[in-house]
Amino acid sequence: MISEIMKTFGAAVMLPVIILLLELVIGVKPSKAIRSAIYIGVGLNGLVTILNPFFTGLIGNAVSDMVTTSGINLPYVDTGWSLLAAIGYSTTIGALVIPIGIIINIIMLLLHWTDTLNLDIWNFWHWAFIGSMVYYATGSLLYGVLITIAVEMFLLIIGDMTAPTMQKFFNLPGIAFPHASAQSLAIIAVPLRWIFEKIGLMRIKVDSKTIRKKFGILGDSVVVGFIIAVVIGIIAWKDKLGLMSTWSGILSLGIGTGAFIYLYPKATAALLEGFAALSDRVRDILSKKAVKRKISFGMDGALTIGNPDVLTTGLLTMITTVPLIFFLPGNKFILLADLGVTPFFLASAAVAIMGGNIICSYITDVIGVALTLYGGSYFAPLFSHTVKTIGVALPNTGSATVGADMRPIHSIFTFLGQSPIGIAVAFACIFIMLYSFKKHPKTWYKAFGYIDNDSQTKHIKEDAV
């Protein structure tokens, strides 16, 4: 029933209506609520019916030609995370995720299973997106909802575990990051850090500012996107490079790609402007009722990206992504629109856990991007099926299709959500983690890179000797 209505009206109409109702229920001023609903519609419309079809058609045709003429098997194209967010909020699960998410968080706070109150309502889309992918893969709303809850619980716990490290490193007291992209590498970073320490890599210090000065125009994702698109065009039409019209096509492809990378954040900003009224109100209600004990506020991982070490790690990884796309064995996914996003967000918790060490952070981040490329390759068919089922009309581009930028946490949970055993495994892991964390919090903090001041001074002394 709900999905029937969703399909008939389309996301650009239904999401604003849902948000409007939600806002009126929790007491946002009607005029403000209506304005915010219209902005959500405008943002969604800009993304889903204007920008995404434009870009998918443009790059899709070139990629399709590349696959047929050169045999380079890279058929899946990333068109940016906003499409994922739009999909996440456009399904039945998307309609449920905000109330369910808040209720689960409150229950976990009351049971002392978490010390974080997540005020980052907008980023509930990650959970809704994973839940929606599972829902459209299995046809089971129950599986979708369960995995949505599992992702939230996992992120709240991992957010608590990394909080001391990240608060100290980024100088953001009282804030935790239960954010799916920022935490995607946290688990992987723990064993890596252990290895890096063993082989002495953690001791090699490189100054991030000197590296960053050397990037020049390659530090700009619009420029790097242009270059990748031009390379794709040259490979795709390599038999016709003598013709002037081919070069016109290649350069238009590059400029069009740059235009999309530049413009899609602007459309997304309209969507978020609509969301601001809702998240403001929820924050006011929740933080006023906030529990008496000391809690952290859950925030967007974006807060950490301005850190010089995160920026440098992200930039280095962004450049490395280009050869990785073409030469990583088995990769079928072109990370394009999110070039300036994914490497930076994946670096967030990883850099803090590595204590700002650029070389160790960079290796971790590159592994993260490689995993994202594999996740994108594996889940692209499911994603394009989901996009079509929801009723987003994208141009037909032959063998090339739109793919999702599946960061590690998105891939793992989408995979686990598709069978009852997987869901059971997810919850079992979550509860084992939770039990062990509550029993030995200090061990976990330390594993995630937290150094309390006593042992730090000791460390320095050892170094001096």
Add this chain to the structure above:
Amino acid sequence: MFNRAKKEEKVFKEVSGLVVCADGVATSTIVRVALKEGLEDMDIEADLEQGRVLDAGRTTKGGNFDFVISTAGTDLEDVDIPIISGVPLLTGIGKDKVFEQIKDVVDKKYAGR
């Protein structure tokens, strides 16, 4: 009629700010909306632009901005105008201090006039 003319006489001080976050999309939008509303109540007309934290130095170079407000750290390179943390506008704690800081910027700007 008369009332209206009088209202228009009320001087709105103007200030222009660059709101930056990681990707120039998410948290910077929330901060921009909150700032715009809050400053209007203080009779300050704010011209706010959004951008990526990575480009902050380049964007502010032209001298078009009076301040930068950032949700992604305040240790920005090559920025020689005041940098204010926007995080309180996201958490709701310490909001007033942010507005005070902007008021200082505005007062300094209008001090010589």
